[in-house]
Amino acid sequence: MRRDARVSPTLASASPEEAAAGWTARLDKGPLSASEQQALQHWLDQDRRHKGAFLRAKAIWQASGRLAALHGPTAPPVAHPTPVPALPRRRFFAAAAAAALLLATPKRQGKANSLYATANAVSAPLHTAFGTITLDCYSKLKMGLQSSRLVTGRCCVLGRTGMIVKAGNLIFAPQGRLLLSCSPTQVTATSISGTVHLRRHHSDEWWTLNAGAQISLTGDLPPEVRSLLPEEMEAQNAWSIGRLEARDESMASIASTFNRYNQRQIRVSPALANRKLTGVFSLNQPEDFALAAQTILGARLTQTPQTLMLY
Amino acid sequence: MFNKADECSIWLATHILPHENHIRTRLRRYADIDADDIIHEAYVTIAEADWAGITNPRAYFMSICRNLVMQHYRRARVVPVTSLALMQADTMPDAMPSAEQVVHARQEMRFLEKAIAKLPARCRDILILRRARGLSQRECAAQLNISENIVEKQLARALVFLSKEYSESEREMTVDEERRPRLAHSRKRQP
Incomplete structure (x- = not known):
């Protein structure tokens, strides 16, 4: 195959790879005209190997999307280059009080330290001087004037210069979107956009996480860093935008995720528990999911105000 | 979706x-x-x-x-x-x-990075704009001041090249190196 070969879907002499690449690029541009659609179908029907080359070209196209994790988006959605002056105390309290949906209990009187805890729902974004923090269900956050600490659970931080969030033994300065999760044994941070500087407690060595990178720290072991695929990032980021992304996930596991976020509980019979589903659902609409599962799996659904029973 | x-x-x-x-x-x-x-x-x-x-x-x-x-x-x-x-x-x-045979996502990305480095400059720029930065073909064309047709052709060319790389490369698909716990790619001090 010549390197400089012109590739065009219509080029009769093109190799199957060239024609497949041509069609994949053409489809990426926009919908096909009727005659193009016909030409593509004709080419696919000509030979089973054409269909294989086309499937493979589309798979390579998908794989090339991983370049996003290396090069990142053009501009992080939230990144203010100039430092923002510290917010006066009064505005901070006003912002903290605005988060009325939460169980907010001031930890100690007279100090700007508040403990926020969520039950079976995601919090509204909590405003701090340097951005917002959204808490996942069953999570706890201690918010102070200078910094906040994720005590347990998960949160999504949209930060700009000045934002400091702590979790476990790590201190983060995110400029962009950062997902944090903290359990007694492990802290995991995923940079969704922008960059995050981080360091360990009692250490002055800073590291940088770029968009698409994830760091995990378990006990005293050295931190582990890995890059995520775009689809992994989407799956991890899903809860913070109110979505549940299931990829070949068992019914039992999907139901347990819904049950963490909703009053109305989904019950799945043992016969269905291991059936697998793929799809994107709205986290706070367990009813929609139950209806979809009913249709896809041919299950029966019984509804009460408190439960959705699939069997 | x-x-x-x-x-x-x-x-x-x-x-x-x-x-x-x-x-x-x-x-x-x-x-x-x-x-x-x-x-x-x-x-x-x-x-x-x-x-x-x-x-x-x-x-x-x-x-x-x-x-x-x-x-x-x-x-x-x-x-x-x-x-x-x-x-x-x-x-x-x-x-x-075994764990060594499972291809690590990071390794795949390194392979892609090496592969696109071998592309002609314009072809590479277009592929990065479209696949890494997420611009549409029309936006790529506008940004580089070229026709949409050229963008489409160059993307197809990049795909043919990647297709060849995937079939010919002698990559060793092991993760030994990746498994080692290590710290972030760039270490810098906070200004």
Whole structure:
């Protein structure tokens, strides 16, 4: 195959790879005209190997999307280059009080330290001087004037210069979107956009996480860093935008995720528990999911105000 | 969010494409076959199967290819005896891949990074704008002040090149190096 070969879907002499690449690029541009659609179908029907080359070209196209994790988006959605002056105390309290949906209990009187805890729902974004923090269900956050600490659970931080969030033994300065999760044994941070500087407690060595990178720290072991695929990032980021992304996930596991976020509980019979589903659902609409599962799996659904029973 | 065809492409990109090199190495031992043809046919067979339920994609991919080679030999007038013997010796299916055989996402990205570095500059720029920065073909054209037609052609050219890289590269698909706990790629002090 010549390197400089012109590739065009219509080029009769093109190799199957060239024609497949041509069609994949053409489809990426926009919908096909009727005659193009016909030409593509004709080419696919000509030979089973054409269909294989086309499937493979589309798979390579998908794989090339991983370049996003290396090069990142053009501009992080939230990144203010100039430092923002510290917010006066009064505005901070006003912002903290605005988060009325939460169980907010001031930890100690007279100090700007508040403990926020969520039950079976995601919090509204909590405003701090340097951005917002959204808490996942069953999570706890201690918010102070200078910094906040994720005590347990998960949160999504949209930060700009000045934002400091702590979790476990790590201190983060995110400029962009950062997902944090903290359990007694492990802290995991995923940079969704922008960059995050981080360091360990009692250490002055800073590291940088770029968009698409994830760091995990378990006990005293050295931190582990890995890059995520775009689809992994989407799956991890899903809860913070109110979505549940299931990829070949068992019914039992999907139901347990819904049950963490909703009053109305989904019950799945043992016969269905291991059936697998793929799809994107709205986290706070367990009813929609139950209806979809009913249709896809041919299950029966019984509804009460408190439960959705699939069997 | 994705339609069925997209999901299939993502699945193939994640579970099949990374093993192509390993499969091609094994296919090369068989005489009188065209590895490209076998691989292309295997993609169709896998896409038509219930791919989401495949638990060991590499072993599945190999067994599909082996069956296709067998079919090819059944149709051929002259069957190379050595290949047939190989085929019989080869019937043990691949066991579940060990951790070393599972292709690490990071390693895949390093492969892609190396591959696109070899592309001609304009072709590379267009691919990065479209696939890494997420610009549409029209936006790429506007940004580079070229026609949309050129963008489309260059993307197709990049795909042909990547396709060749995936089939020819002699990548060692191990994760030993990746498994070592290590710290972030860039270490810098906070200003």
